[in-house]
Structures are given as C-alpha cells and as structure tokens.
Amino acid sequence: MLRRLTDELRSSARWDELFEAQLLAARRRLGMPLTDDGGSAAGSAAAAPELTAAYREACLEAGRGWLALGQHRRAWPYLRACGAQQTMRDALRLATPDSESADALIEVALFEGACPALGAEWLIEHSGTCAAVTTLEQLVGQFDPPDAVACAAVLVRRLHHELVENLTGAVLRSGQAPPNHREVGRLLAEHPGLMEGGGSHVDASHLTSAVRLARLLEEPEDVRLAGELAQYGERLDADWLPNDPPPFEAFFPTHRLLLDATLGERVEEALAYFRSRAEEPVEPYSASSAAETLLVLLGRLGRDREALRFYAALAQQDRATPFSSYAPAPLMLAKRSGEWEAYDRLMGLRDDPVGLALGRLSR
Known part of the structure; x- marks a missing residue:
C-alpha cells in the first residue's frame, strides 16, 4: 500500500503529500510508531539515524520536485531543512524573473x-x-x-x-565630447564644472x-x-x-x-589614523568601532603580528570587547603568523582557558 501510495504521489507531482508518505513509510520500515504519540523511546532513539537519513532524502526529492515545476518558494523549506542550500542557489542562478515570478x-x-x-x-x-x-x-x-x-x-x-x-x-548636455572612460576621478578633473551648483x-x-x-x-x-x-x-x-x-x-x-x-x-597614514582614534578616551562605542576597523585593516594587509599585539593591548586595558565576525580572530592570526607565544599570552590576559586549549590543539 505504501509503495503504491508513494508511486502515485510521485507520478502526479504531489510533492508535499509524497514527503509525508515517505516519512510514514520510513517509520513503518524501522519499526517505529507511525505517529509521534510517545511510543518506545529506546526504539525511537535506536532508529533515529536511519529516520534522519530518510527525512533528508524525502526533503531532497520534494524540494527538487518543486524546483522542476518552477516553484522555488515551495521548494525552499524542504531544501533548507536538509541543508541543500547549494541546490537552491544553483536553481536560482538559472532562473529569469519576470513580472509574475519576480x-x-x-x-x-x-x-x-x-x-x-x-x-x-x-x-x-x-x-x-x-x-x-x-x-x-x-x-x-x-x-x-x-x-x-x-x-x-x-x-x-x-x-x-x-x-x-x-x-x-x-x-x-554641456555640448562637450563624450568621455572615453568611466573613471569618476578623471571625469571630475577633466570637467570641473560638473560640481558647480552644489547638486549631486x-x-x-x-x-x-x-x-x-x-x-x-x-x-x-x-x-x-x-x-x-x-x-x-x-x-x-x-x-x-x-x-x-x-x-x-x-x-x-x-x-x-x-x-x-x-x-x-596610504597604508601607514590609515593605520596611524585608526590607531589614534582607537586609543582616544572617547565614547566606548566609537573607540570599539575604531579598534575593529584597525584590526580589520591589519588582517587585510597581512600584519597578523601587529593585530595580535593590538589585541593584547586592548586586553591589558580591559577593553576586550567582542568584535563582529568581520574582525580577524586571534586564532586565525596565530595560525597564519605562527605567533603562538603571543596567542598564549593573549589568552592569559583574557583569562580564557578554553581559547588557550584551542590554540594548543590547533598547533
């Protein structure tokens, strides 16, 4: 009965019902209660990995089925649930929005x-x-x-x-020849009258x-x-x-x-500016923003040792404010630079034994 049910639902592209039927069939096959009504906890735990695999397969089939029909919105909950985001990204890149689908x-x-x-x-x-x-x-x-x-x-x-x-x-519109480039700086230099009048x-x-x-x-x-x-x-x-x-x-x-x-x-000019702003005794949010900007810039420039030293200086000043995910993490800086002693000192200043253990394991 369940095989016939799933075959008929698949052939008629009833993807939501097929998903439910496949989970029902998986529960039946694994000897689990057909519904979540508080059945044997031990049996359910033992079958959990197989049920998870069946759930993922059912999600993939339903998601791909809806994608085949151009129903991206209906496919997305299934693909997201089983971690198949890349499948959706690939499908979206092939889509062409129009007035109805945009x-x-x-x-x-x-x-x-x-x-x-x-x-x-x-x-x-x-x-x-x-x-x-x-x-x-x-x-x-x-x-x-x-x-x-x-x-x-x-x-x-x-x-x-x-x-x-x-x-x-x-x-x-000024009657001049069209420019042969698309550089803003050159356009402004070649046509200084563009900025007259105070507009934008x-x-x-x-x-x-x-x-x-x-x-x-x-x-x-x-x-x-x-x-x-x-x-x-x-x-x-x-x-x-x-x-x-x-x-x-x-x-x-x-x-x-x-x-x-x-x-x-203008690297040294930028580093000096953001370092000076980060060290100013100003409102904490502003100092934190300047400090993060300095760390981001040091990371981009490959100055990992300097970034670790700056982290240490912040910790010594009791300014180890958590930064956003855009700031380079100390562990990454230590991996790239090999400055594990500096990393260990930083973890000590932060009183961070977990970070210290992570560094020891990472090296």
Whole structure:
C-alpha cells in the first residue's frame, strides 16, 4: 500500500503529500510508531539515524520536485531543512524573473537568504535602487559575512554605474565630447564644472549607504569602485554629508582612506589614523568601532603580528570587547603568523582557558 501510495504521489507531482508518505513509510520500515504519540523511546532513539537519513532524502526529492515545476518558494523549506542550500542557489542562478515570478524569487533569494547577492540584483532591476538600498540596510547584518560582502558589492557597482552614467550625461548636455572612460576621478578633473551648483548626480543617501557598506569589501575592483564613490562624495557640499559617529565622522575622506589602504595605498597614514582614534578616551562605542576597523585593516594587509599585539593591548586595558565576525580572530592570526607565544599570552590576559586549549590543539 505504501509503495503504491508513494508511486502515485510521485507520478502526479504531489510533492508535499509524497514527503509525508515517505516519512510514514520510513517509520513503518524501522519499526517505529507511525505517529509521534510517545511510543518506545529506546526504539525511537535506536532508529533515529536511519529516520534522519530518510527525512533528508524525502526533503531532497520534494524540494527538487518543486524546483522542476518552477516553484522555488515551495521548494525552499524542504531544501533548507536538509541543508541543500547549494541546490537552491544553483536553481536560482538559472532562473529569469519576470513580472509574475519576480516577487517570489526575490523573497526566496534575498529575504529568505537563499542567495542574497542575486536577490539584491533582482530587487534593483525590478524595484529600483531606492528599494534596494532600504532593504539591504535592514538585512545585510543578518547575512553571513560572504553574503553580506556580495550584497555590498552589488550596491557599490550599481551606484558607480548610475554615477558614471549621470556624469557622462551632464558632459554631453554641456555640448562637450563624450568621455572615453568611466573613471569618476578623471571625469571630475577633466570637467570641473560638473560640481558647480552644489547638486549631486546621484541620490546622496544612496551614495552614503553604498560607501558605508563598502567597508566590508576586499575584492580590488569592487574596492576601487567604492573608492571612486567616496572621492565623489568628498566633492559634495556640506549639506549632503552624513553625520556618522567616530571614527567616520569625516565620512567620505575617512572611508576613502580605509579603501585606499585596502588596496595597499596610504597604508601607514590609515593605520596611524585608526590607531589614534582607537586609543582616544572617547565614547566606548566609537573607540570599539575604531579598534575593529584597525584590526580589520591589519588582517587585510597581512600584519597578523601587529593585530595580535593590538589585541593584547586592548586586553591589558580591559577593553576586550567582542568584535563582529568581520574582525580577524586571534586564532586565525596565530595560525597564519605562527605567533603562538603571543596567542598564549593573549589568552592569559583574557583569562580564557578554553581559547588557550584551542590554540594548543590547533598547533
């Protein structure tokens, strides 16, 4: 009966019912109660691994079945439950949103986190930059670092494209020959009149959001584009400038300094600035933000020994505030540099015996 039931449900693509029938068949095969009604705990525990395997297989089949029908939203709960996120990502990359499917695809990719960067691209395409900026500002903190970085890159590329298009349009409207490049700095230098009048060629709040998220970027080309956005922002009138807390109160120049240093330029200037801000006796949040920025920059530059020393200095000052996942972890710094003695001292300063044991095992 159960074999016939599952065969008929499969042939008629009734994937939700097939999932339930397969679990029922697995319970029957393993000698378990057919429903969770408090049956033999010992027997259930013994069969748990086999039931878990059956659950995963049933999830995969239901998820793939719904994907074959183009029902990504209905497939996602099954694929997510069995850890098959990559299957969904691969399917989303083959999808082409249209007026009917866009909302569902964006919901799964972006809001459900199946493939955030792709969802961000679709959101920009179908709803515009403004909607994308507002959404990403709210969601990016919920994503794992690689997805957050990818979303930041999507927004930076979009804003850079819009800015160059609008600057080029302004050059053409002035009766001049079209530029043969897409570099913001060169456009501003070749056409100084572009900034006359105190306006902005892109929404200033969008520009600010893109540059703020660009702190996450390390890919050279994306960092370069973000640096050009910051360079443009430096030319805006004071009325357009954001009021961010230290160490980014001089918003666009400070972000440009960080981005330049990420590319290996103005490195000592950037390290000196963020180190000085981290050491200032200012409001704790600002000092923590500067300290994390310094640690991130040291990690990007491969200065792992310096980063470990700075961690130790913070611990000595009783400032071992937990940083975000973007700051390089001491264990990673020790692995890359081989500075295990410095790592051990740091764990001692932190009174962290578990961290000490982890370091001993890792080496």
